[in-house]
Amino acid sequence: MRYLTAGESHGPQLTAIIEGVPSGLPITAETINNDLGRRQKGYGRGRRMQIEKDQVQILGGVRHGKSLGSPISLVVENRDWKHWTKIMGAEEISLEDEQEVKRQISRPRPGHADLNGAIKYGHRDMRNVLERSSARETTVRVAVGAVAKSLLSELGIKVVGHVIEIGGIRSENTNYNDIDHLLQVSEASPVRCFDKCVEMKMIEAIDSAKENGDSIGGIVEVVVEGMPAGVGSYVHYDRKLDSKIAAAIVSINAFKGVEFGIGFEAGRKLGSEVHDEILWSKEQGYTRKTNRLGGFEGGMTTGMPLIIRGVMKPIPTLYKPLQSVDIETKEPFSASIERSDSCAVPAASIVAESVVAWEIANALVEQFGVDRMDLIKENVEKMRAYTREF
Ligand SMILES: Cc1cc2nc3c(=O)[nH]c(=O)nc-3n(C[C@H](O)[C@H](O)[C@H](O)COP(=O)(O)O)c2cc1C
Numbered sequence: 001m002r003y004l005t006a007g008e009s010h011g012p013q014l015t016a017i018i019e020g021v022p023s024g025l026p027i028t029a030e031t032i033n034n035d036l037g038r039r040q041k042g043y044g045r046g047r048r049m050q051i052e053k054d055q056v057q058i059l060g061g062v063r064h065g066k067s068l069g070s071p072i073s074l075v076v077e078n079r080d081w082k083h084w085t086k087i088m089g090a091e092e093i094s095l096e097d098e099q100e101v102k103r104q105i106s107r108p109r110p111g112h113a114d115l116n117g118a119i120k121y122g123h124r125d126m127r128n129v130l131e132r133s134s135a136r137e138t139t140v141r142v143a144v145g146a147v148a149k150s151l152l153s154e155l156g157i158k159v160v161g162h163v164i165e166i167g168g169i170r171s172e173n174t175n176y177n178d179i180d181h182l183l184q185v186s187e188a189s190p191v192r193c194f195d196k197c198v199e200m201k202m203i204e205a206i207d208s209a210k211e212n213g214d215s216i217g218g219i220v221e222v223v224v225e226g227m228p229a230g231v232g233s234y235v236h237y238d239r240k241l242d243s244k245i246a247a248a249i250v251s252i253n254a255f256k257g258v259e260f261g262i263g264f265e266a267g268r269k270l271g272s273e274v275h276d277e278i279l280w281s282k283e284q285g286y287t288r289k290t291n292r293l294g295g296f297e298g299g300m301t302t303g304m305p306l307i308i309r310g311v312m313k314p315i316p317t318l319y320k321p322l323q324s325v326d327i328e329t330k331e332p333f334s335a336s337i338e339r340s341d342s343c344a345v346p347a348a349s350i351v352a353e354s355v356v357a358w359e360i361a362n363a364l365v366e367q368f369g370v371d372r373m374d375l376i377k378e379n380v381e382k383m384r385a386y387t388r389e390f
């Protein structure tokens with residue numbers, strides 16, 4: 001499967017076209033809208049989230065609630081668009097408006113795509129960069145992820161994204177054994193954190209950053225339950241599933257690193273403290289005593305839950321801006337200020353959930369791949385039975 005997205009942050013809409021989704025997969029606007037709503041929640045967001053109420057339109061590839069096997073077209077309209085038609089050049093402007101509307105963004109924000117994007121594409125007005133580098137695009141990536149999650153749900157696979165750290169405040173309490181409980185608790189939390197003990201401290205850290213005109217980042221975790229063993233491959237570098245997931249996480253705006261299981265901690269421990277001992281029982285087949293490697297060995301799933309973490313740097317737009325340069329005059333200036341979130345880590349945990357869902361759904365379709373959902377289901381079940389006996 002593959003997909004493309006298009007659309008600017010303050011343009012009329014965002015679009016995704018997904019190709020290669022097997023036929024017979026239940027897809028409803030309701031399921032997709034549920035995830036779009038989850039992405040919009042989360043403490044620390046700016047005013048834009050009060051304007052938008054993201055709703056998908058399914059414009060192709062689905063009939064009577066099921067995929068046809070043809071490309072699926074998804075659209076989410078930007079409600080804010082109506083305030084931006086002049087600035088985006090879609091409406092005639094009066095002479096009085098001209099100065100304001102044509103005001104160029106010329107003082108790049110450190111940490112955003114402004115300066116490098118402007119150099120690369122030759123834009124003097126950095127709005128031409130920010131419109132597409134904005135994480136507004138993650139809206140339709142979540143819509144695509146919701147389609148992937150529908151596919152995974154048909155195969156009994158669950159994916160949950162939640163927050164484990166904000167501004168250095170770390171949750172030490174999670175629940176890998178009951179993913180439904182993990183979902184339920186983090187869903188009810190304003191910062192999407194399972195650990196009630198640190199939730200308030202995280203909120204205070206966000207408030208304090210915001211009051212100081214600053215921003216704050218954190219760490220999200222995605223847990224996947226129900227993956228059969230042996231998905232992905234060790235035979236070639238570009239078929240390793242952990243590497244595809246790593247790329248997907250770092251593709252999320254502001255994400256700077258990934259770890260699996262105990263992650264970087266593995267570099268500080270002995271082999272005997274890291275590797276997961278192998279067990280077998282008639283009921284469960286092969287399992288592991290521990291899951292420190294987060295469900296991957298050799299670029300393939302082990303059958304244990306997948307545990308994936310991503311680190312999000314603080315938001316680049318600061319209301320107390322850092323030093324920058326005006327690209328027209330070359331003089332030092334404070335960076336430009338755009339309307340902004342102070343913390344988007346809770347929202348980003350839903351984006352992480354979505355991109356992971358996409359990568360594993362894609363790997364399953366590739367491996368058990370036929371064009372029909374019913375046959376994929378049969379193949380995955382056969383693989384599970386075979387693995388138990390192996
Ligand atoms: C959900 C989400 C919301 C974001 N909101 C903002 C924002 O309001 N202001 C901002 O400057 N950056 C925001 N970012 C981060 C920028 O989009 C990101 O830093 C920028 O595209 C540059 O890319 P890079 O940080 O990956 O290098 C957000 C990111 C995510 C995932």
Ligand SMILES: C=C(O[C@@H]1CC(C(=O)O)=C[C@@H](OP(=O)(O)O)[C@H]1O)C(=O)O
Pocket residue numbers: 009046047048049052133134135136139253338339340341
């Ligand atoms: C619109 C979204 O996030 C935006 C991501 C973003 C950025 O620079 O990445 C900047 C802000 O845009 P605006 O200036 O229009 O408020 C965020 O609101 C969204 O997540 O749907």
